[in-house]
Amino acid sequence: MKFRPSNISTVIIVDKGKGSTKTLQVKTKHINRLKHYAAGIMVVIALLSGIIIYLDTQNSRQEQENDLLQAQLSKLKSTIPAVPAAQSQVKAQPQQSKAETYIQSIESKLTFINNYLKKRGLKGFSIKSIGGGDSKAAENKLSDDEKYSLYDEYLSRLERAVAFTPMGYPRVSSLTSYFGYRSDPFDGGHAEFHPGIDFRGQYGDAARCTANGKVVSAGWMGGYGNCVRIAHANGYETLYGHLSHIEVREGQQVTAGQVIGKVGSTGRSTGTHLHYEVRKNGKAINPISFLSLNN
Numbered sequence: 452m453k454f455r456p457s458n459i460s461t462v463i464i465v466d467k468g469k470g471s472t473k474t475l476q477v478k479t480k481h482i483n484r485l486k487h488y489a490a491g492i493m494v495v496i497a498l499l500s501g502i503i504i505y506l507d508t509q510n511s512r513q514e515q516e517n518d519l520l521q522a523q524l525s526k527l528k529s530t531i532p533a534v535p536a537a538q539s540q541v542k543a544q545p546q547q548s549k550a551e552t553y554i555q556s557i558e559s560k561l562t563f564i565n566n567y568l569k570k571r572g573l574k575g576f577s578i579k580s581i582g583g584g585d586s587k588a589a590e591n592k593l594s595d596d597e598k599y600s601l602y603d604e605y606l607s608r609l610e611r612a613v614a615f616t617p618m619g620y621p622r623v624s625s626l627t628s629y630f631g632y633r634s635d636p637f638d639g640g641h642a643e644f645h646p647g648i649d650f651r652g653q654y655g656d657a658a659r660c661t662a663n664g665k666v667v668s669a670g671w672m673g674g675y676g677n678c679v680r681i682a683h684a685n686g687y688e689t690l691y692g693h694l695s696h697i698e699v700r701e702g703q704q705v706t707a708g709q710v711i712g713k714v715g716s717t718g719r720s721t722g723t724h725l726h727y728e729v730r731k732n733g734k735a736i737n738p739i740s741f742l743s744l745n746n
């Protein structure tokens with residue numbers, strides 16, 4: 452068979468191990484076709500490799516991003532949501548018990564002041580427990596508003612009790628004569644009952660009332676000379692004697708600390724001083740226990 456040289460290609464196969472060669476006569480168009488196939492396969496392989504490399508880098512980038520997001524997420528989880536939850540749990544409990552502690556403290560102080568005033572001859576008032584401690588039943592019954600309103604009422608009562616109870620000095624000076632029996636300053640041989648306390652003072656010094664009240668008499672009163680009597684709450688009355696001048700009139704409302712007259716030596720007096728009496732239900736009692744809160 453005769454081939455036209457242009458149509459035929461010779462393929463030489465060399466076997467290096469045996470040192471032999473073989474020649475093969477192939478149609479050139481087949482060789483060309485093979486070349487085309489090979490080129491096509493190479494292109495496809497290159498494309499696939501490109502795609503694989505691209506996807507691989509995309510994938511690893513995605514993985515890196517995922518790792519980063521996961522780390523951020525766990526960071527957020529461990530900080531932001533955890534902390535407020537813990538805080539609210541920690542806070543809620545002590546606030547309740549703190550409020551309860553304050554309520555108990557307020558109650559015990561109210562009770563103390565109330566008992567103190569009772570000890571000094573005031574009627575006082577009953578304080579029912581409205582706060583924490585062993586008063587769970589009462590606590591549950593009362594709303595916060597009701598509790599506060601009850602405390603407000605207690606404090607108002609105490610305020611009135613304190614304001615209308617003789618307390619402190621009608622004038623701040625030393626005492627020259629005490630409550631009780633003493634030798635008569637006009638007749639040394641006889642004992643005399645002194646129903647009040649005498650305060651040292653200069654002529655014209657201010658004499659002040661020791662509690663809120665109402666003037667029941669203001670004028671000359673026998674041995675007391677110029678004298679002011681003031682009625683307070685709970686059957687208390689105070690009396691200021693031997694005044695040189697009277698600054699109030701009968702029926703007038705006065706407040707604690709108000710000047711009611713000037714120190715003098717009117718009436719049965721041996722010298723300038725202020726005679727001060729505290730009376731309970733009309734009977735003179737020792738004013739010494741009303742001078743300071745420690746008695």
Ligand SMILES: [Zn+2]
Binds near residue numbers: 645647648649
């Ligand atoms: Zn006196």
